[in-house]
Amino acid sequence: MLDHLTSLPSRKGFFDKLNKQVQSLSEKPGKIACLIINIHELKKINSSLGYDIGDTVLQEFAQRIRRILRETDTAARIGDNKFALILTSIMNSGHATLAANKILTLLDEPFRINGSKVQIKATLGVALYPEHAENAQSLLQNTEEALDQAKSTRSEYNIYCHSNVNIERRNHILEKELKDAIDGDELLMHYQPQISIQQQYVNSVEALVRWQHPKTGMISPDRFISLAENCGLIVPLTLWTLNTTLRHCKNCFESWQNFSVSINLSAVLLHEPDLVEMIRQSMQIWGINANNLTLEVTESAMMVDPDKSMQTLHELNGLGVNISIDDFGTGHSSLSYLKQLPVNEIKIDKSFVMNMNENEDDRKIVRSVIDLGHNFDLKVVAEGIESEQTLSELRGMGCDIGQGYYISRPLPMDEMQHWLNSTTWNSNKNPQK
Numbered sequence: 553m554l555d556h557l558t559s560l561p562s563r564k565g566f567f568d569k570l571n572k573q574v575q576s577l578s579e580k581p582g583k584i585a586c587l588i589i590n591i592h593e594l595k596k597i598n599s600s601l602g603y604d605i606g607d608t609v610l611q612e613f614a615q616r617i618r619r620i621l622r623e624t625d626t627a628a629r630i631g632d633n634k635f636a637l638i639l640t641s642i643m644n645s646g647h648a649t650l651a652a653n654k655i656l657t658l659l660d661e662p663f664r665i666n667g668s669k670v671q672i673k674a675t676l677g678v679a680l681y682p683e684h685a686e687n688a689q690s691l692l693q694n695t696e697e698a699l700d701q702a703k704s705t706r707s708e709y710n711i712y713c714h715s716n717v718n719i720e721r722r723n724h725i726l727e728k729e730l731k732d733a734i735d736g737d738e739l740l741m742h743y744q745p746q747i748s749i750q751q752q753y754v755n756s757v758e759a760l761v762r763w764q765h766p767k768t769g770m771i772s773p774d775r776f777i778s779l780a781e782n783c784g785l786i787v788p789l790t791l792w793t794l795n796t797t798l799r800h801c802k803n804c805f806e807s808w809q810n811f812s813v814s815i816n817l818s819a820v821l822l823h824e825p826d827l828v829e830m831i832r833q834s835m836q837i838w839g840i841n842a843n844n845l846t847l848e849v850t851e852s853a854m855m856v857d858p859d860k861s862m863q864t865l866h867e868l869n870g871l872g873v874n875i876s877i878d879d880f881g882t883g884h885s886s887l888s889y890l891k892q893l894p895v896n897e898i899k900i901d902k903s904f905v906m907n908m909n910e911n912e913d914d915r916k917i918v919r920s921v922i923d924l925g926h927n928f929d930l931k932v933v934a935e936g937i938e939s940e941q942t943l944s945e946l947r948g949m950g951c952d953i954g955q956g957y958y959i960s961r962p963l964p965m966d967e968m969q970h971w972l973n974s975t976t977w978n979s980n981k982n983p984q985k
C-alpha cells in the first residue's frame with residue numbers, strides 16, 4: 553500500500569492509519585489534524601518539462617514534508633497531485649494554521665532539478681478531530697470540503713467550518729486582522745535595488761510590502777495581496793504602501809540624481825475610479841516629481857480587461873509617472889496590444905532569468921524579450937538575478953536594468969540606506985548631489 557514514486561502510504565494506507573488514530577482518541581483525550589495538500593501546475597510541468605521532472609518534484613516535495621514531520625505524524629500520497637497528512641499533538645485550530653503555513657513555506661524555495669529551478673504552488677484543506685468530524689470517514693470528507701472551500705475563495709488554505717456562517721466569520725476575522733494590520737504597525741516596506749547593468753550604478757529601488765503578523769510571523773505578499781483584493785482592502789493597502797514608500801524615499805530623491813522608486817499596482821486597481829487621483833495626491837503630499845515614480849502593473853493584470861487597462865494606463869501616463877509591465881512573458885499579450893500601451897519599461901519575469909544559465913529556452917526567451925523591448929524603445933529590466941554569471945550574460949545581451957538577490961535582497965529602508973552608501977555599484981556616473 554505504498555506509493556511507488558514517493559514510498560509514502562497511498563490512499564488506502566492513509567485511511568487505515570487515520571482510522572487507527574481516530575479510534576485511539578476514543579480511549580484517551582487529544583486532537584488530531586488531517587490536512588490535504590493539492591499541488592498545482594503539475595500538469596503544466598509534465599507537459600512542458602517532461603514527466604521525469606514532474607515525478608522528481610513530487611519525490612522532493614515528499615522529502616521536504618518528511619523533514620518537518622514528527623515521528624508520530626503521518627504523510628501519504630493520496631492522488632496524482634494530492635498529499636495528505638495526519639498531525640498528532642494538535643491543541644487547537646491555531647496549531648493547524650501554523651502547520652498549514654509551515655507546509656506552504658516548504659514551497660517558497662524552488663526545486664532544483666537537473667540544473668532547472670521549478671516553482672510549484674499548493675492549496676491546503678484542514679479539518680480537526682474531534683471538532684469537525686465524528687469518525688475517520690467524515691474527517692477525510694470534511695478535509696476535502698475545506699480544500700474545495702479554499703479553492704473557491706482563492707485562499708491558500710482553509711480550516712473546515714460547519715456552515716457557511718462560520719466560513720464568513722473566519723474570513724471576516726482574517727479581513728479584520730488585515731484591516732488592523734493596515735491601520736496599525738504590522739505592515740512593513742522593504743526595498744530592493746535595481747542597477748543600471750551597462751554602467752553599473754544604482755538606478756532605483758522596488759518597494760515590496762510585508763506583513764509582520766503577531767502570531768504567525770512574517771507573511772509574504774503573495775499570501776495577503778489576494779485577500780486584500782477579495783475583501784475590498786486593496787485601496788487602503790495601496791494608499792498605505794504608496795504614502796509609506798514616498799515618505800521613506802524622499803531623502804533618496806533629494807540626495808541622488810535621477811533616483812526612482814517602483815511601486816506594484818494590484819490588478820483590481822486598474823478598475824478603481826479613484827486610482828489616478830490617489831496617486832496624484834500622494835505625489836503632491838510628499839512633493840515627489842512624477843519622473844521619480846514608476847508603477848508596475850503585471851502583464852496578466854492587463855489582459856483581464858485590455859481595453860479598460862489601456863484607458864487607465866493612459867490616464868496614469870497623463871500624470872507623467874513611468875509605467876512598467878511586470879512579470880513580462882507570462883501574460884500572453886499580443887504585439888499589436890503592446891504597441892499601443894504608454895509604457896516605459898518591461899520587466900522580464902524572474903522565472904526566465906533565474907534559469908537562463910542552465911536552460912537554453914529560457915536564455916532565448918530573455919534575449920528575445922530584450923530585443924523586443926529595445927525595438928519598441930522600452931527599457932528592459934531583468935529581475936531574479938542570482939549570480940554574477942547571469943548578470944554578465946545579461947550585460948552581453950544589452951539588458952538595461954538588473955535586480956536580484958545577487959545584487960541585494962529586499963531590505964528595510966534603514967538597511968537600504970546603509971547599502972546605498974556602501975555599495976560598490978555606486979560609480980561616479982550617478983554622483984550624489
Ligand code: C2E
Pocket residue numbers: 744759760761772773774777793816817818848878879902906935936937938955956957958962
Ligand atoms: P514581484 O513584483 O514580481 O516582485 C519580485 C519578487 O521577487 C519579490 O518577492 C522579490 O523579493 C523576489 N525576488 C527578487 N529578486 C529575486 C531573486 O534573485 N531570486 C528570487 N528567487 N526571488 C527574487 P516578494 O517581495 O515576496 O513579492 C512577491 C509579489 O508580491 C511581488 O512580485 C508582487 O506581485 C506582490 N507585491 C509585493 N509588494 C506589493 C505591494 O506593495 N503591492 C502589490 N499590489 N503587490 C505587491
Ligand code: CA
Pocket residue numbers: 758816848878
Ligand atoms: Ca514587481
Ligand code: CA
Pocket residue numbers: 878879899901902935
Ligand atoms: Ca515580477
